[in-house]
Amino acid sequence: MIDIRDVTVRYGSLVALDKLTLHIARGEAFGYIGPNGAGKSTTMKILACLLRATSGEASVGGLDVRKEAEQIRRMIGYMPDFLGVYDDLTVDEYLQFFAAAFSTPRRERRKLIDGVLDLTDLTEKRHELVDGLSRGMQQRLGIARVLIHDPAVLLLDEPASGLDPRARIEMRELLLELRNMGKTIIVSSHILSELHEMCSSIGIIERGRLLFAGTLEDAFMQADVGRRVAIRVESGVDRAMALLQEDERCAEVTVEKSDVVVQLHPDERSVHFLLERLMGQGFHIEGFTAREEKLEDVFLRLTQGKVQ
Amino acid sequence: MSRIGILTRLCPPGSLRRSVVKFVNPLHTFFGPIFQKEMATMSRRRGTYGIRLLYALIMVGIVSLFYLGTVVEGAFSSSAAESIQERARIAPTLAIVIGWIQFILLTLAGPLLTANAICDEKTRRTLPSLATTPLHATQIIFGKLASRMYTVVLLVALSIPLLLFLRVYGGLQAQVIVAFAALTLGSSTLAASIAIMYSVWHRRPWSVIIITALTLGLVYAAPPVTFGIISIYWPGAGMFAFMEAGFLCPPMVLIILTAQAQGESFPLQLDLDLMVTLSVVYMFTAALLIGIFASFMLRRVMLAEAGGWKAGRGSPMPTSRGGRKSKAGRRRSRHVWDAPVLWRETHQPLFGGGWSRWVIGIIVLLAVAAIYARVAWVGAFDDQAFHITIAVIFLILHLIISSVATTHVIAAERDARSLDVLLATPLSATRIIMGKYIGGLWRVGLIPAFLFLHTIAFAMFGYLRPATVYQVGMILLGATVFQTGLGLFFSVACRSAMRASIANLVTGFFAWIATPILFALLVAITDRFFWDLEESLFAKLLLAVNPVWMVVGTMDGAISRSTQPYEYPFEDASIIGYCAWLTISAFLLSGAGLLGVSGATLRLARQSGRVVF
Numbered sequence: 001m002i003d004i005r006d007v008t009v010r011y012g013s014l015v016a017l018d019k020l021t022l023h024i025a026r027g028e029a030f031g032y033i034g035p036n037g038a039g040k041s042t043t044m045k046i047l048a049c050l051l052r053a054t055s056g057e058a059s060v061g062g063l064d065v066r067k068e069a070e071q072i073r074r075m076i077g078y079m080p081d082f083l084g085v086y087d088d089l090t091v092d093e094y095l096q097f098f099a100a101a102f103s104t105p106r107r108e109r110r111k112l113i114d115g116v117l118d119l120t121d122l123t124e125k126r127h128e129l130v131d132g133l134s135r136g137m138q139q140r141l142g143i144a145r146v147l148i149h150d151p152a153v154l155l156l157d158e159p160a161s162g163l164d165p166r167a168r169i170e171m172r173e174l175l176l177e178l179r180n181m182g183k184t185i186i187v188s189s190h191i192l193s194e195l196h197e198m199c200s201s202i203g204i205i206e207r208g209r210l211l212f213a214g215t216l217e218d219a220f221m222q223a224d225v226g227r228r229v230a231i232r233v234e235s236g237v238d239r240a241m242a243l244l245q246e247d248e249r250c251a252e253v254t255v256e257k258s259d260v261v262v263q264l265h266p267d268e269r270s271v272h273f274l275l276e277r278l279m280g281q282g283f284h285i286e287g288f289t290a291r292e293e294k295l296e297d298v299f300l301r302l303t304q305g306k307v308q
Numbered sequence: 309m310s311r312i313g314i315l316t317r318l319c320p321p322g323s324l325r326r327s328v329v330k331f332v333n334p335l336h337t338f339f340g341p342i343f344q345k346e347m348a349t350m351s352r353r354r355g356t357y358g359i360r361l362l363y364a365l366i367m368v369g370i371v372s373l374f375y376l377g378t379v380v381e382g383a384f385s386s387s388a389a390e391s392i393q394e395r396a397r398i399a400p401t402l403a404i405v406i407g408w409i410q411f412i413l414l415t416l417a418g419p420l421l422t423a424n425a426i427c428d429e430k431t432r433r434t435l436p437s438l439a440t441t442p443l444h445a446t447q448i449i450f451g452k453l454a455s456r457m458y459t460v461v462l463l464v465a466l467s468i469p470l471l472l473f474l475r476v477y478g479g480l481q482a483q484v485i486v487a488f489a490a491l492t493l494g495s496s497t498l499a500a501s502i503a504i505m506y507s508v509w510h511r512r513p514w515s516v517i518i519i520t521a522l523t524l525g526l527v528y529a530a531p532p533v534t535f536g537i538i539s540i541y542w543p544g545a546g547m548f549a550f551m552e553a554g555f556l557c558p559p560m561v562l563i564i565l566t567a568q569a570q571g572e573s574f575p576l577q578l579d580l581d582l583m584v585t586l587s588v589v590y591m592f593t594a595a596l597l598i599g600i601f602a603s604f605m606l607r608r609v610m611l612a613e614a615g616g617w618k619a620g621r622g623s624p625m626p627t628s629r630g631g632r633k634s635k636a637g638r639r640r641s642r643h644v645w646d647a648p649v650l651w652r653e654t655h656q657p658l659f660g661g662g663w664s665r666w667v668i669g670i671i672v673l674l675a676v677a678a679i680y681a682r683v684a685w686v687g688a689f690d691d692q693a694f695h696i697t698i699a700v701i702f703l704i705l706h707l708i709i710s711s712v713a714t715t716h717v718i719a720a721e722r723d724a725r726s727l728d729v730l731l732a733t734p735l736s737a738t739r740i741i742m743g744k745y746i747g748g749l750w751r752v753g754l755i756p757a758f759l760f761l762h763t764i765a766f767a768m769f770g771y772l773r774p775a776t777v778y779q780v781g782m783i784l785l786g787a788t789v790f791q792t793g794l795g796l797f798f799s800v801a802c803r804s805a806m807r808a809s810i811a812n813l814v815t816g817f818f819a820w821i822a823t824p825i826l827f828a829l830l831v832a833i834t835d836r837f838f839w840d841l842e843e844s845l846f847a848k849l850l851l852a853v854n855p856v857w858m859v860v861g862t863m864d865g866a867i868s869r870s871t872q873p874y875e876y877p878f879e880d881a882s883i884i885g886y887c888a889w890l891t892i893s894a895f896l897l898s899g900a901g902l903l904g905v906s907g908a909t910l911r912l913a914r915q916s917g918r919v920v921f
Binding site: 048049050052066070073074076078079080083084085086087088089090091092096097098099100102103106126127145 | 511641642643646649651727729730733918
């Protein structure tokens with residue numbers, strides 16, 4: 001659906017994107033990760049036909065961003081990192097404005113606006129001024145706006161930035177719903193745990209260079225992040241730790257609170273040997289919990305902790 | 309509770325003393341952290357140096373022109389005495405022209421420099437952050453005012469050596485030069501303080517500029533109008549009032565100063581030095597008081613903005629300390645047209661919130677009604693002066709409003725960071741630009757409509773020639789299309805709305821005011837040695853495209869004197885010839901304006917990689 005090949009963007013001496021190559025399949029939810037100034041927004045602007053690359057090619061749905069910008073604009077919904085709103089319009093007028101801008105037939109507008117307001121839970125705020133909405137609601141309105149012309153591709157630049165925890169959860173659920181609707185989504189965020197839950201693939205970019213792009217599983221593999229298991233023993237935590245440290249399948253064994261936390265080697269997928277070994281030595285197991293791998297760990301490993 | 313009691317509660321004695329001591333300390337109030345921050349920011353902008361350089365070049369250019377003229381004159385003149393005599397004739401005029409250009413330009417520059425001072429803080433939502441600092445509101449207002457006036461002081465200081473240089477050829481006395489500089493500084497500071505006051509409770513800088521221009525017009529026009537009214541009923545009292553309170557109108561003081569500098573005798577015995585001093589003191593005192601009032605309002609606005617109140621909406625000022633949110637719930641959504649950009653532009657108010665529209669509307673209506681009532685009372689509907697005054701006042705007002713009406717349309721979207729969203733739609737560049745342009749024309753239509761109706765009404769009743777309707781229409785068409793078209797171009801080309809407004813106002817100033825004056829000066833310098841510039845086609849064209857000049861000519865010839873021909877730009881022009889001239893000038897100006905619109909369209913298309921149509 002989205003193809004970027006050797007795209008470079010320079011602002012004077014600054015290289016914002018350095019030969020970026022990326023492929024995102026149809027229906028994929030792609031999490032774009034990187035520190036501030038890494039080139040995430042620049043990539044999105046190129047795809048939204050707002051910025052021309054210094055060199056390289058990019059296409060959306062097989063259409064060239066340089067030559068077929070008009071068709072691409074109808075295919076995409078772009079939400080910038082800072083949502084500049086028309087403060088003198090109501091929510092309804094704001095959405096009508098963009099529906100008209102996308103030449104949506106007048107008779108269909110009402111139905112479409114009702115639909116997106118319902119989806120974003122803004123029906124109650126329909127006649128309120130956009131500027132009077134809270135930050136979270138404005139972000140949701142931003143999502144409603146990008147959906148007004150039913151685009152196949154959504155480019156969402158930091159949609160959850162500045163939101164409180166409740167609004168973040170709402171935003172995440174909304175994006176999951178959009179993913180289930182079959183939209184191709186590129187979403188950038190600093191909150192990595194959220195991307196972990198809703199993205200099927202990720203890309204990590206730093207200083208204009210793409211460090212990684214692929215599925216989450218690939219990311220964990222490449223980052224050498226093995227499975228983690230927390231084990232609670234009735235007594236003899238130190239002895240249990242020493243025992244597991246001897247096993248070469250365990251990469252790292254630590255004690256967190258009263259749990260023995262075992263980090264397995266990346267290629268090790270089974271965990272039953274831990275139980276067998278401990279029980280064989282007479283330990284009484286009180287708890288055995290597989291811990292989620294963290295995207296933060298992947299990010300730090302892949303960027304080698306050098307992110308500024 | 310007594311007043312002292314309330315004061316003590318609001319501000320404990322120790323705190324009050326500290327506040328007063330801090331306030332009277334200029335280092336604290338004027339040159340505090342805000343001043344330093346503004347100066348640091350300004351020093352990083354290339355535009356700051358660009359403006360100063362441009363100004364210096366213009367001033368040096370004028371003086372160089374004069375010097376060149378004297379050199380050429382020296383080569384051609386028969387005797388040295390004749391040459392010196394000629395220089396002495398021109399030098400005072402040149403100094404006065406520079407002084408007047410400087411006065412008008414810097415009086416306009418004051419509001420341009422300060423109009424965005426607080427508006428920008430609102431747009432960036434930094435006011436609540438400022439409210440949490442120990443900075444006093446006076447520090448914010450006067451710090452911003454002082455930093456911006458620094459530029460004006462520099463520009464005035466720049467011209468003083470040039471004016472003093474002209475003294476070599478017999479220019480103005482040093483005392484007169486200082487008086488010009490002081491009046492210019494005072495006027496600019498007063499205008500800037502009015503603008504900063506309005507910027508406290510407006511969201512948009514261009515609204516601030518327009519309202520400041522109207523207010524300044526009223527402030528400067530009120531004293532002479534009052535003296536005039538008093539003179540009608542009590543002639544002696546009117547003269548007395550003028551002598552005692554004439555300093556309240558700085559342009560009038562400048563006119564008297566100019567007359568005296570040119571050696572013209574004035575019928576009244578005036579102490580001009582005292583008048584100038586009082587005028588300068590009045591302007592700086594007024595600016596100080598306005599600044600204090602603005603500071604008081606700013607504190608409330610800062611707290612109110614933090615509480616959700618929005619400037620320019622609902623009530624003019626927050627009603628409680630914490631402010632309150634606008635009554636959005638009572639609003640009903642309107643129906644958006646198929647041309648959304650045009651719809652939005654036609655629904656944008658020119659003056660911001662509803663209350664200010666009403667206030668300004670009522671003041672203007674009352675003033676206009678008073679003029680009409682007075683003219684009707686004395687039966688002077690066929691008086692040229694009446695029609696010329698109405699036409700010139702409303703035309704100048706229209707030109708100022710047109711200069712800023714379209715400059716924000718793209719640049720402000722860039723400022724508010726909503727442009728990317730608009731450009732992500734498939735709207736073509738032409739649809740965006742034309743929507744913005746027609747919307748801009750719609751917004752500025754009120755004053756031309758009034759002037760047009762005035763002409764139609766008086767033509768219908770036989771006071772004006774019927775052809776005047778067409779002539780006024782042509783003048784308005786050309787000037788409006790030109791000024792708004794260029795404004796739109798600047799809006800696309802400039803990074804911020806303020807820069808675009810400044811660029812367009814400066815263009816308008818040079819096109820309508822400075823160029824004819826400079827041309828006249830050029831004629832005065834060269835008329836004896838070069839070709840007859842005054843009678844050249846260039847001169848005719850320069851005047852024919854000047855709306856103020858032409859509207860005076862139109863109204864001059866509009867009174868039903870069927871045998872008298874029009875005088876401008878050709879002498880003894882027939883009605884048909886005059887109408888033809890106006891048509892040509894309207895086409896030329898409209899063409900230039902539409903060129904600006906086309907430039908804006910192409911530039912936007914190129915910037916955003918979209919199709920033109």
